[in-house]
Amino acid sequence: QGGSSASTLAEPDDICLAFESFLHNDGTLYTCITQSGTKLYFDETKVQLNKRSATKGPKFSVSTSPGTAESMQNSLVEDDRASGLWLPGKGVVMTYIFEARTNICKFFDPDSGAWLVLPLQWEVNIDFVKCRLQQIKEALPGLTDDKEITAALRQCNYDPDEVISIYLAIFGDSIKKNRWMDLITIQRERTIENLQQTLKCKDRKLENLQEENNRLSQMVQYLNKKLSELEIDQNEALEKIRALQNKRPKTTAAVPANATSAHSINSQKLLNLNKATHELNISNQELKAAANIKFSEMGQLMTQLLNSVFKLKDAELGSTREVEELRTLYRKEALERKLLYDKLQEIRGNIRVFCRCRGDSNTTSSLTFPSDEEILVIHNGSKKKLYFDKVYAPDSTQEEVFEGTLPIITSCVDGFSVCILAYGQTGSGKTYTMMGPKDNPGVNIRSIRELLHLCQKRETIKYTLKISMLEIYNETVQDLLSKSNNHHLEIRTWGKTISIPGLTEIEVTTEDEIRNVMNLGEKNRTIASTKMNIESSRSHLMLILRVDGVDSISGVVSHGSLTVCDLAGSERISKTEATGQRLVEAAAINKSLTSLGQVFMALKNSALHIPYRNSKLTHLLQPCLSGDAKACVFVNISPDGNNIGETMNTLQFGSSIRQVALGKVTQHVTTIKKKK
Structure with a gap:
């Protein structure tokens, strides 16, 4: 897959050996020796581990007996690389600092003619890193900071599985649940909107029913008034009939000739009154039937109205409970996000120290900047290198300086x-x-x-x-x-x-x-x-x-x-x-x-x-x-050689601050870089 720095050794008897490095797809680094067209591959990782286990590594043997942990702990007592660490959910575990070979992404600088460490903001655009970033994001949707993931990949030798394991060990399953909780929150918000729309429709229907109820009430009042008037007319007609009947003669004696016309007139009136009374009775029955029908319809409408009101109340109670549950969930999610972000800042360091050098073209600088985190001071023939969270060279812009304070x-x-x-x-x-x-x-x-x-x-x-x-x-x-x-x-x-x-x-x-x-x-x-x-x-x-x-x-x-x-x-x-x-x-x-x-x-x-x-x-x-x-501390220095004393005091002050830790730091990570 890739080779690097081949060298040829010539022996006195003209035996030529060619050595080169070979990086396999699985991340294993092999040493390839070529002799007379024949290639031999050696796994230097296993050789180095065997060598280390024989010299610098922990002295213990693998066993499945119950006393393995105790014997292993006893064998590590005198080793300063061994220690113990308490982990939530795991208790006290043994730790040991192993030496390991790490991959470093560099770029060739034509100006200096040297290979320099590639900054994170450039490294995230490399295809080799992009595919691993995508793999980690798919496994942990809660991670969004590409620079943070790339920094973790550097520490884990670009092994995405190890990065995923570390984040899961630190944050647990909550980092995977964030995305699903967001989806649940969106779904519940949509449900609330639908219930609110339904409630508005029910309110409009209730208003219509109330208007119909008012109209029917007015009609019933009008019918009752009409019925009362008809009953009064009926009573008056009955009284007239009784009065006429009382005036009729009680005997069948001969009636004078002059009384015949008066009797005929009274009979005709009686027939007309009888007919009017019959019609009034019919109208009375019709009004009663119509009133009963309207009252029945009104009863049904009132029953439907009450049922709708009860349903609306139930829906309102359900919506209230749903809103309260969403508020509780939102409050929990906001608190978890705040705690996770604060925990991430604690891991990065609650006090971050940046060094910025002032630009001055009129002076000869005694400072060099090997990388984004290092500054080299040359004074009286001696060199001293100091490390900061970020070092800004004299040509750094205000935008670049501000990026460090964003978190x-x-x-x-x-x-x-x-x-x-x-x-x-x-x-x-x-x-x-x-x-x-x-x-x-x-x-x-x-x-x-x-x-x-x-x-x-x-x-x-x-x-x-x-x-x-x-x-x-x-x-x-x-x-x-x-x-x-x-x-x-x-x-x-x-x-x-x-x-x-x-x-x-x-x-x-x-x-x-x-x-x-x-x-x-x-x-x-x-x-x-x-x-x-x-x-x-x-x-x-x-x-x-x-x-x-x-x-x-x-x-x-x-x-x-x-x-x-x-x-x-x-x-x-x-x-x-x-x-x-x-x-x-x-x-x-x-x-x-x-x-x-x-x-x-x-x-x-x-x-x-x-x-x-x-x-x-x-x-x-x-x-x-x-x-x-x-806290974020900027230590500002001058490149002027005449100020080298003050510059060293300032740099040492900033380097000392960098070792200060605020808050409850739950994990300390020590990185040992092997210099070649």
Whole structure:
């Protein structure tokens, strides 16, 4: 499949042997020896393992007897590579650090004529890596970060099965369930929409039934009124009939001739009245029948209406239960996502340290950059290499520098305290990194822009953003947004909560509003000219953005904060030649930076007491440098050889911070690279 670096050895008796490396599809590296056209393949992995087991490896033999674990543990007691580790669900397991051969993806740099390590953002586009990324994503749909998966592939020798096993061991089945839970949530949302549409239809039908009921009620009232009138007419007719019957003669005696016509008239009236009475009786029966039919129809309609109402109530109760279940599921999913992302940040490191070198074409640099994570310092003929989470060369852009801070911005929206610091000597480019010019802004504006984008993206959560700016000048806290002259503030502590009574906070919603507030604060900041820098920051600038969120679905409330801190530059009095007020300022700056170093050293050593109150700077930064907070530190250096002493101090400070761990780290991963 591939060969590398063949070499030919000539013996005195003209026997030629050709050695080359051969990488098989299964990842096994063979050594191929060619002699007189015959090729022999040796599995160096097994040879190396056998050699190691005979020399450096753990001394124990494989056995299936019950005492194997005990004998194995006894054999590893004196080996410093052996240790023990507690794993959830597995208990205490034995660990051993094995040496292994790893594949490294490099590219040939024509300028330097050397093979350099390929960055992650380039490596993800290689076909060899793409197919493995796709395999891992299909197995674990919850993973979306290609760079993170590629980094895991590097550590696992590009074995996708091993990467899948590691993620499953860390996160369990929850990482596979995320996609199905999303599908279930979408399905339930559709069900709720259908039930709501059905409820609207039922409401319209209920309104129609109510209108029909009102119309029938009016008709019944009209019929009852008509029936009453007819009954009254009937009674009057009956009374007239009785009165006429009473007036009729009771004997059949001869009637005078003049009475015949009157009797005929009375008989005719009686016939007419009888006919009218008969017709009234018929109308009365018809009205009664029609009224009974209408009442029966009304009863049926009322029964249907009641049944519809009961069904609507049952559907409403079912919808309420369904919505409550969805809210509970949503709340659980949101919490799991937040915990998983926080766990991932803890594995990466809650404190990440980046190194940025200022560009200066007028000086001769004593710094070289072998890779994205290494910096080499050459001084007085000696070389010293230091490692950081990311190293930015002088030609790095503001966009590239900001990429390293993107993950912790999401943690701020989730409700964590996040801090971004810039540390370095005077004139090393800290303010340019943090603030930047208007047409090419630095980390602060880009972080705020990303934070606003995340808040707008989460439509179910309503966020409230409040901004404040202050500076620490000569160990006094000053409000840069206050309109009054007396704006010195005091720090108050309640338990683990730090507050500044009287600090001006302005509610903002857009990037333009935030820029206006920052411009106002920048005008009030204390700066002065020194021999090292024309506009030297004589104070520590802190921009604090509080992010309060309320989830409209689950009702969960979150409180996060983003603190962007542009530290004043560390400086030597002999170089800046500060006197008078400048000397007092330099002493206060160096004292607070020394206190910051003491805090990091105490955190590194897991000391019982962390000296946060040694200075106002560390006191204000306590919420961002304790607990489950996230911090990103930029160490800025100058390439000028005249500043090599300050540069080394800054680099050693950043290298020491890189070993600090905040929060509960559940797993430590040690990588041993074999140098060839």
